[in-house]
Amino acid sequence: MTVGETNLTQLLKNMQPVRNPGSYVFCTIASMEKIDTNAILGMFKEAEGYTLILTQEEADHLQLTYPCIMAWITLTVHSSLEAVGLTAAFATALAAVDISCNTVAGYYHDHIFVPYADADKAMEALLALTV
16 A cells, blocks of 8 residues: 655655646535535535535535635645645645635645636646746
């Protein structure tokens, strides 16, 4: 079983950000009763309810509200869950160009959600870290 890269220099050099097609939203619901989990990209249970990450199309279909529309960028390098500094590096680079980000760490990759209108600028900032 591979555990992923932990060396920050290698992570940044090889992160290869890829913008996934589509538009995505974060929604909150009190109960999962009427939600098809196959339609969910991501979910986290909080004290106030469930946070869902869905395509904008799916959220509209379910008549869920959302505060903003996001683009989804995946860092294709296999990063270790124990890697130190990667999130700080890309969050700092995005903050330097005034872009907010919401991050989800999967087992293999880090996923970054940025405002949809800022996606191209975010990709430029992330690619600049790979040099």
